[in-house]
Amino acid sequence: MRPNRRSSRGSVVRVLVWAVSIVLLLTVIGGVAADQWVRRQYEPALDAISADLTANADLFCEEQARLAADPWFHEPRTEGDAGPLLNMWLGWEPPGPKMPADSPLQTPPALEGKMDWDVLLASDFDFSTLDFGWMRQLQAFDRWDMLRNTPVPPPEPYFYMTASVPNYLPLQLWTKLRLAHGIRTGQPLEAARDVRHLAWLAYRSDTMLGAMIATGILGIERKAHDSMQSPPPEWRPMSAEQTERMKAVFWAGMSFSSIVSPVEVARKTRDCGPAIARCTGLVEAVGMARYLQPFAEGTYRPAYAALGEAVASAPCPTSLVKTLWEHGGTIKDTPPAGSELPALPAWARGLPGALTGRHVAGILLAMSIQDIGRLKKLRAPPDAPATADSAP
Numbered sequence: 001m002r003p004n005r006r007s008s009r010g011s012v013v014r015v016l017v018w019a020v021s022i023v024l025l026l027t028v029i030g031g032v033a034a035d036q037w038v039r040r041q042y043e044p045a046l047d048a049i050s051a052d053l054t055a056n057a058d059l060f061c062e063e064q065a066r067l068a069a070d071p072w073f074h075e076p077r078t079e080g081d082a083g084p085l086l087n088m089w090l091g092w093e094p095p096g097p098k099m100p101a102d103s104p105l106q107t108p109p110a111l112e113g114k115m116d117w118d119v120l121l122a123s124d125f126d127f128s129t130l131d132f133g134w135m136r137q138l139q140a141f142d143r144w145d146m147l148r149n150t151p152v153p154p155p156e157p158y159f160y161m162t163a164s165v166p167n168y169l170p171l172q173l174w175t176k177l178r179l180a181h182g183i184r185t186g187q188p189l190e191a192a193r194d195v196r197h198l199a200w201l202a203y204r205s206d207t208m209l210g211a212m213i214a215t216g217i218l219g220i221e222r223k224a225h226d227s228m229q230s231p232p233p234e235w236r237p238m239s240a241e242q243t244e245r246m247k248a249v250f251w252a253g254m255s256f257s258s259i260v261s262p263v264e265v266a267r268k269t270r271d272c273g274p275a276i277a278r279c280t281g282l283v284e285a286v287g288m289a290r291y292l293q294p295f296a297e298g299t300y301r302p303a304y305a306a307l308g309e310a311v312a313s314a315p316c317p318t319s320l321v322k323t324l325w326e327h328g329g330t331i332k333d334t335p336p337a338g339s340e341l342p343a344l345p346a347w348a349r350g351l352p353g354a355l356t357g358r359h360v361a362g363i364l365l366a367m368s369i370q371d372i373g374r375l376k377k378l379r380a381p382p383d384a385p386a387t388a389d390s391a392p
Helices: 005-030 030-055 057-068 082-090 117-122 132-137 169-184 188-203 206-228 240-254 265-269 277-298 301-313 320-329 352-370
Strands: none
Touching: 005 030, 030 057, 030 240, 030 352, 057 240, 057 352, 082 132, 117 169, 117 206, 132 188, 169 188, 169 206, 188 206, 206 240, 206 277, 240 265, 240 277, 265 277, 277 301, 277 320, 277 352, 301 320
């Protein structure tokens, strides 16, 4: 399920940077005519994004409130950071280390090729031979900081788009193992509590990837529930409607927090209702804003000021967003050795920011800002009946 985020995002930005470099060179050579031509390539797209965000700000707030009403967001949890455990137990994408041989998340060789839920449940594997104690250990924490107590300290400047991140896939496999064991032993509720908390920690990593892994884990829980002929009435997994809403709200959150979003729209959507998508949206938005800051701040100065205020005041549980804001890599910085993210050519870095800034920022933003189509699909017909999951 999980793509190589570091590789895919780094490849996209690499192509964009070189495309921008070529366009800038043509602009310098061609003068005013080229300047006008370049602006026409991105300004209409940015205007359309801004208008779309403005028109759908209320929808975002409404859908976020519906999502936040789900019981999963209100389960009692003990405050603490699971990073010292999870950061060491999991493997990290290159250039990070592999999963340690003594990690409790090592997958038994006998389970290779049995990732599918139905195949796993029908297998003759003895799940009682597995140690699920590490899941119970995680019950003592309510967040997952990926920048503290890591196997390799994050470099400075910190290039978020290509930084090494934990490999989440074992969390999904162990979710299936835990639920299968719970069903076989007649203790599905205990298993559900463990995997629901695992999903929460992924979400509270404050990353988009973590939020999507959380929806995946919650979806596996629902599938396990539905596979039972008579599941316990107390077991109420998050509905498919709510997990789709979760994907839509979190994806849209980073667009609403971007510097392209009108300042008042960004403020409204970051703070409306329970603001459960605020920190994830800020992390993703700040990662791009910081990267473009040398060239974009002149054009988007009010947006940068508002973004800085939001970072300073947001009660985010991890250090990620503040680290990005204060130490994030920019387009003028030299990426770490071995990084797939290319450095801007020396000649382009030497150009005046006023001349190149709006073009660099405009082109990259127009090509990288996510649309909010998934959110707009949630808009129900006016006469659609209310459901338990959609009540704010």
